[in-house]
Amino acid sequence: MSAPLPLRTKFFATVLQRLATPVEEATDHAQLRAERVRLGQTLPGRMVFGRPDRRARAEEIEIPLRGRTLRAVVHRPTGVGGKRPVVVNFHGGGWVQGTPEQSAWLASRVAAGSGATVISPSYRLSPEHPFPAAVDDTWEALGWIADRADALGLDIDRMAVMGDSAGGNLAAVAAQRSVAEGGPRLCAQVLIYPAVEMYEKFASELRMPNEAVLTSKNMSAFAHLYLGDAYGTKDPLASPLRAASFDGLPPAFILTADHDPLLDNGVHYREALQRAGVPVRYREYPGTVHGFLSLPGVVPAAEDAVADIVDFVAARVVVPA
Template sequence: MSLPLKTRVFWALYKTFEFAPAMQQPADKVRKASDLRKKMLALGPSRPVVGGTNKGAFAVESSLTLDDGTELPLRIHRPTASPQGPLPVVVNFHGGGWVSGDVHQSEWWASSVAAEAKVVVVSVEYRLAPENPFPIPPEDCYAATRWTAGHAVELGIDPAKLAVMGDSAGGNLAAVVSMMARDRGGPAVALQVLLYPSVDLVGSYASEDENAHAPVLGKKDLDNVPRLYFHGVETEMSDPYASPLRGKHEGLPPAVIQTAQYDPLRDQGYAYADALRAAGVPVRHTNYVRAVHGYISLPGVVPAAHQALAEVVQVLGENFG
């Protein structure tokens, strides 16, 4: 495995401190492990690894209230210098295997997309399993997307230029929200940006064994997550809103799919690109060599993160002007 030196050094140090990977824990220990990981990554010394808020953007905190009274926090990134008129908007869903992570995990990425693409990025703090299992996370994300489109004037956005974006489990959620929007009559999604997405919780892929012990995400994580995300009902795993590869893809918005060479999820991204193309959906797929899972949250140690950002900014510009 020919990883960049910075990536190798980071992973060696990280393994020294993370004793309990959140996605490998039993249900009653997931939250403690997840909270510990968040505290580690929030420490000052981690800033050179995870990056910070892009200087060309600023963030404000907001929230939306669901029909059942649940309040979902939102972190809204806006470019400090932007053109006149309503801006395009990107609704962003963080990764973390549906059981960990938060909006701050993708701070560098979300703020950089806002600053460089001149768009508003709405990052969603959806509820996490195992306390809130499937289908709660995708329903939260769909509700946040509807809320964003419905508050266009307040947010200063153009709802006709709305994209969804996510990495890993967040990539799954972005793909699922695209399906929900198609199936439920809106809102209109113009583009889906899927970063090393998990799209099939049923099948097995060669990249899972090839990268079983890769940095950040390994086969043990993939094997345990379904026990945490679902109620124990096996049929839920093949539901298209859980495994979008298993659904119908006609009528979905154009997609940007990014994958990483050293990622057990890599081949799922390839499979989803093929499925979308077969349904007539325009797809741009890039596999980043020498990159590992989670690179958009690790810009200081995975060089490909910056190239990946440039690609997404370019595609947003091409689609939204």
């Protein structure tokens, strides 16, 4: 049973939702992305969204890949030296919206609190670049970062992935590929209200089709835009819950919101990992909505969740095993 949604949280989440164009109604997705940036600069946006932590310094770098170059923001904790553990963070936005700056509050807080460097790369967005473009970009960016660990001042033996919503999907896929394809060895994964199943409607979505921030219609629209002609595929690169095996995956921290149609995505992924013997920490935050980690101004649990992530990263990534 979900805890009641605090009135302040519900009010601001509803206001922000109404100010934004529903993704299922958008015809110009570049305009939709620009609108999202402007929304964060409005009075409600400034009151709601988190700001970067000054205890971490940010630096923009470029990640040159074959035929394209990705942007990335590197958040380094101040006051520490030597090669740092690294968390590669993938932003959310339904694979259609979002930038590395979107998760600067989370990334900088994790860097400042844990002592790890957090790198947030961009990736190509749909519908201009449908699946598997985002999967390819995030996977190749992870490999590029690992290959240049010395130049970036990173300890490659202490590497993790993190992501929220669509970014949680991409982080889960990257963790699976790291095992299946012998890629960078990861010591942890942080999956924040992850979208791990693209087609099946779980009980939480049926029970909460019209929640503030994310609705069932939104979810369907994002899935169609992301997958394009591949919609209907059973490929676990799209739906990591459909992987043939979860054996050998790195320890996970899965965070979910109780007023989120994606809630059961996280629950089912936890169960799949546990059946495979993967250590899992799981926490469902009461009185929260999808995206609440980006809403510290109106969701008090955002601070608790970030503190929990910092503790997990410090224990699983920063402290040598």
